[in-house]
Amino acid sequence: MEISERAAQLTPSLTLSIDSKAKAMKAEGLDVCGFGAGEPDFDTPxxxxxxxxxxxxxxxxxxxxxxxxxxxxxxxxxxxxxxxxxxxxxxxxxxxxxxxxxxxxxxxxxxxxxxxxxxxxxxxxxxxxxxxxxxxxxxxxxxxxxxxxxxxxxxxxxxxxxxxxxxxxxxxxxxxxxxxxxxxxxxxxxxxxxxxxxxxxxxxxxxxxxxxxxxxxxxxxxxxxxxxxxxxxxxxxxxxxxxxxxxxxxxxxxxxxxxxxxxxxxxxxxxxxxxxxxxxxxxGDQQPLADMRDEFAMRRNYMYDRITKIPNITAVRPDGAFYVLVNISQLGLSSQNFADRLLSKANVAVIPGAAFGDDRTVRLSYATSIDIIKKGMDRFQDFCRTL
Ligand SMILES: Cc1ncc(COP(=O)(O)O)c(C=O)c1O
Structure with missing residues (x-):
């Protein structure tokens, strides 16, 4: 089957392999903390x-x-x-x-x-x-x-x-x-x-x-x-x-x-x-937006503070969106390798920075509940300490 050069040159999505692995683990009944989300976890007003x-x-x-x-x-x-x-x-x-x-x-x-x-x-x-x-x-x-x-x-x-x-x-x-x-x-x-x-x-x-x-x-x-x-x-x-x-x-x-x-x-x-x-x-009413922003701000503070306490990784305090980009370069692993091991060993899903053109990093989304963030950050911290 011949496909166009235009289509053939596209790069396969690096985020999909982690995502499908995380979904498969969840389907098996495993308790996976997902920090991969690229969308608000709130309902439309x-x-x-x-x-x-x-x-x-x-x-x-x-x-x-x-x-x-x-x-x-x-x-x-x-x-x-x-x-x-x-x-x-x-x-x-x-x-x-x-x-x-x-x-x-x-x-x-x-x-x-x-x-x-x-x-x-x-x-x-x-x-x-x-x-x-x-x-x-x-x-x-x-x-x-x-x-x-x-x-x-x-x-x-x-x-x-x-x-x-x-x-x-x-x-x-x-x-x-x-x-x-x-x-x-x-x-x-x-x-x-x-x-x-x-x-x-x-x-x-x-x-x-x-x-x-x-x-x-x-x-x-x-x-x-x-x-x-x-x-x-x-x-x-x-x-x-x-x-x-x-x-x-x-x-x-x-x-x-x-x-x-x-x-x-x-x-x-x-x-x-x-x-x-x-x-x-x-x-219409803009209050739901303000409420969502307040909730994101609280989660961001929590996640960022936890990350700053983990040795050998660093992050810049994010001013916007709902992600924290973590620099893992001191750990000596590629972002894909880090993300794969974090998922299989600690049941935490993050997006490897290679997907965003920066292999020194992984992206953690806080578009998920504070309970999942707390549990996921405990696991993330324990995992990083083993490296
Ligand atoms: C930077 C950026 N631009 C655009 C989009 C796509 O937004 P939409 O759902 O409106 O297509 C996203 C979604 O993740 C995004 O992160």
Whole structure:
């Protein structure tokens, strides 16, 4: 059977092997503590579900415009203005089947054969493969724990070539939880703007920041930033709506139009009644989000404090998202080997950093109950002491 070169070049998911092993162990009745989750362990708030149910029952089950319902695009424009100080017309916004879909659409609309896309590492697992699917080449910039896993403007400058088309920024970051400050972003944008390099700014964890840390939208920094940035966001993390498959991007009009065309010929549009739920999410009560954030903050403090007490591993206190990235390089094991042994010997599932382009690390998610975190951290600590 012949498959396309495009498909053949994709890297198999490193996260899947640990995940399937953990599931198989659970099915055998073993008590596995899962720190692998990439989604909130909270339910979607009731008023959001109610809006989608009412839409379904009212027969709102047909095609919508490809870029999304006008009322939803307006609600997103209002949100971007109020929360992010960004002025977008609804025509600059395209609603999609998830932030992942928006990232892919944005890359397809702007990058092609011969282009390079700079991606700071550790990165969210899908970016390099999305870039390759568009025919372009990922250029990975390794960051360091010393710099809190953030790329500095000078690191970016060194990675740039005449072929650089785009930079992908993700703040708050998966897997490190790093949040870039306004000044750090401004310095990077200055470098990008000098060469008209697009910035794909994935802000999906925007609402999950702790201790009063401020999230800054890249496009809000300057006129140059606005003109070069494609802002991606969605509903999965802020409203615990991962399964609804809803996200969006906001961009200069020409890019938004190109993205709309791509979407109209591929997925048509996101699910009609789910879009009604998204309107309720943006316009309705924001208290469930605040409660979820408080709970995440408490778990983060607990998990991070436990990690700091374990010899020979280190971590930067994460400012956002729901992950702690642990540096295991002093232990002398590859991230995959560490994760495999931790799972089989201590029944704790973590994601090897190799999946995010950094083999010195493993990612622990605190999107699980505090009881599981306590039990899992006891086991994690005992395991690390045996190495
Ligand atoms: C950085 C980042 N971007 C995008 C996504 C995808 O979000 P969505 O569920 O809206 O497609 C994820 C999901 O884990 C993520 O971590």
């Amino acid at each position: 009731e008023h959001i579900k109610d809006a989608a149910i009412a839409a379904l029952q009212g027969g709102f089950t047909k095609y919508t415009p490809s870029a999304g319902l006008p009322e939803l695009r307006q609600a997103i424009a209002d949100k971007l203005q109020a929360d992010n100080d960004l002025t977008y017309k609804p025509g600059q916004i395209v609603v999609s089947s998830g932030a992942k879909h928006s990232c892919y659409n944005a890359i397809l609309a702007t990058c092609q054969d011969g282009d390079e896309v700079v991606i700071p590492s550790p990165y969210w697992v899908s970016y390099p493969d999305m870039v390759r699917l568009a025919g372009a080449e990922p250029v990975v910039v390794q960051t360091t724990e010393r710099n809190a896993w953030k790329m500095r403007a000078e690191d970016f400058e060194k990675a740039m070539t005449p072929r650089t088309k785009m930079l992908i920024l993700n703040s708050p970051n998966n897997p490190s939880g790093a949040v870039y400050t306004r000044d750090e972003l401004a310095a990077i944008i200055e470098v990008a703007a000098a060469e008209d390099i697009y910035i794909l700014s994935d802000e999906i964890y925007e609402k999950l920041v702790y201790d009063g840390v401020q999230h800054t939208s890249v496009a809000s920094i300057s006129k140059e930033a606005y003109d070069l940035t494609i802002t991606v966001n969605g509903f999965s993390k802020a409203y615990a709506m991962t399964g609804w498959r809803l996200g969006y991007l906001a961009a200069p009009e020409a890019i938004a139009k190109a993205v709309d065309s791509i979407q109209s010929h591929s997925t048509s549009h996101p699910v009609s009644f789910a879009q009604r739920g998204a309107i309720a999410a943006l316009k």
